[in-house]
Amino acid sequence: MSVHRGPHAAEAVFRPVRPRNAFEETVERLLQAIRLGVVAPGERLPAERDLAARLAVSRVTLRDAIRAVADAGYVESRRGRYGGTFVADDLPASPRPRRRAPLPGADIEDVLTLRRVLETGAAQAAAARSLSPSDRQHLRVRLTDVAGVAAGEEAEYRRLDSRLHLAIAEVTASPSLTSAVADVRTKVNELLDAIPLLAVNIGHSNDQHHTVVEAILSGDAQTARVAMAEHLEGTEALLRGFL
Amino acid sequence: MSVHRGPHAAEAVFRPVRPRNAFEETVERLLQAIRLGVVAPGERLPAERDLAARLAVSRVTLRDAIRAVADAGYVESRRGRYGGTFVADDLPASPRPRRRAPLPGADIEDVLTLRRVLETGAAQAAAARSLSPSDRQHLRVRLTDVAGVAAGEEAEYRRLDSRLHLAIAEVTASPSLTSAVADVRTKVNELLDAIPLLAVNIGHSNDQHHTVVEAILSGDAQTARVAMAEHLEGTEALLRGFL
DNA sequence: CCCTAATGGGCCAGCAGCAGTCCTTTGAGC
DNA sequence: GCTCAAAGGACTGCTGCTGGCCCATTAGGG
Numbered sequence A, B: 001m002s003v004h005r006g007p008h009a010a011e012a013v014f015r016p017v018r019p020r021n022a023f024e025e026t027v028e029r030l031l032q033a034i035r036l037g038v039v040a041p042g043e044r045l046p047a048e049r050d051l052a053a054r055l056a057v058s059r060v061t062l063r064d065a066i067r068a069v070a071d072a073g074y075v076e077s078r079r080g081r082y083g084g085t086f087v088a089d090d091l092p093a094s095p096r097p098r099r100r101a102p103l104p105g106a107d108i109e110d111v112l113t114l115r116r117v118l119e120t121g122a123a124q125a126a127a128a129r130s131l132s133p134s135d136r137q138h139l140r141v142r143l144t145d146v147a148g149v150a151a152g153e154e155a156e157y158r159r160l161d162s163r164l165h166l167a168i169a170e171v172t173a174s175p176s177l178t179s180a181v182a183d184v185r186t187k188v189n190e191l192l193d194a195i196p197l198l199a200v201n202i203g204h205s206n207d208q209h210h211t212v213v214e215a216i217l218s219g220d221a222q223t224a225r226v227a228m229a230e231h232l233e234g235t236e237a238l239l240r241g242f243l
Numbered sequence C: 001c002c003c004t005a006a007t008g009g010g011c012c013a014g015c016a017g018c019a020g021t022c023c024t025t026t027g028a029g030c
Numbered sequence D: 001g002c003t004c005a006a007a008g009g010a011c012t013g014c015t016g017c018t019g020g021c022c023c024a025t026t027a028g029g030g
Helices: A009-013 A022-035 A048-055 A059-071 A105-128 A133-147 A154-170 A175-193 A202-217 A221-240 B009-013 B022-035 B048-055 B059-071 B105-128 B133-147 B154-170 B175-193 B202-217 B221-240
Strands: A075-078 A084-087 B075-078 B084-087
Touching: A009 B022, A009 B154, A009 B175, A022 A059, A022 A154, A022 A175, A022 B009, A048 A059, A059 A075, A105 A154, A105 A175, A105 A202, A105 A221, A105 B105, A105 B175, A133 A154, A133 A202, A154 A175, A154 A202, A154 B009, A175 A221, A175 B009, A175 B105, A175 B175, A202 A221, B022 B059, B022 B154, B022 B175, B048 B059, B059 B075, B105 B154, B105 B175, B105 B202, B105 B221, B133 B154, B133 B202, B154 B175, B154 B202, B175 B221, B202 B221
Parallel strands: none
Antiparallel strands: A075 A084, B075 B084
């Protein structure tokens, strides 16, 4: 049975344990936090001892990772009390498409399928819960944030858009669903970085965001799912254009 | 902001890198392959050198893991050409509920939420694709397998049930979705192992399986999703009974 | 009957990562 | 302006894991 035809259960279960080494994975996490807007420009990362404990990584490894990310211009460390590691106010641009890897189509479909499942599911699950006032507030704030981005600010839009989508996952109160959405979102962003810049229709996207959040806040699970599905189709079409 | 109120984005991104050590994760994978029916009783695991490469783990670590799993009675190794490591014909019973950990309700809801999203999404995605003949055949075989389990064979049923659900994920052609379903299924099975034995209504479950597979084969995505959702409610109610 | 290929079994040197400890810097508060 | 707590910076010895190599066992083919 070849790898591309027929079932893949063995591939799914016997996939690599620990895909990268600790240093590389730690770097990825830091970049993920910055790119998804979990820690905004100007904000401080958790203290090294705290963060190392959360990531279950030694402080040495974390510091190596922080140095790598600092060398790339994403963060800056300050010593002393009330010091810390702070996210740069203006982030480095993502590496432009080098076109070295021709973006295997199978991988794109894989990621898009997973994203559709996770994000439409998250929207539905969020709408099906009875949200706390702070959850509702959180959603509204993130919606407003992304709606306030000026046209042309692609990178900024990407970050706040991710942050809103992540917020939707958060209010499902399922940590593992939230983590899964964060991961798949990171992968989609990497794909988007690899294709030539094509301005997304931000206005249309914001309308869709509004519809999704409204449906979630009013507890309309079916509408939330469908609106999210429509919203995702934009990026899907964009990426499929580069198979 | 406390851990249980408000958003969890930081927790999602700053969760542990490499949650267990390589040995433990490898043991988990082997058990997962056996418990989910990816390698059936009597069948052979991939050769050590091959498997170590797939898992991206050293052969020493893999062998330690295999020994642990063999000591527990799940597999048996035979040397020589055409030898290998074979899954035991009759598997050890899962450890009975020791009730030491009182099954935190939040964790249960977390896993159930993720499962609902992934499995209903997988059913829908599977139905939305145009399946190859071998995919269709695969689904039918797995459906027949689980339908043929005699009443009372709880462990056997669990394994073949998992195998069918995994097959549905497989035919979405999304490896990462398949892996995610395998993982969440493993977690659900662990939860089920932790509660006292309650015979599931196997007949009813089989009817639901039939409905789901039929919908997938006929390309009816909406029905597939809804039928899967109804099917999952059985276990959900069961597990929620032990909060 | 022997050879060979494929498999599990075992050993060892080297390195990545860890836990622990101490040093250095810096700002708030008394 | 001194003190001290909280943060980053640095070193060190230990352990888990790796990668490479060789051995032992077994069945099939000539």
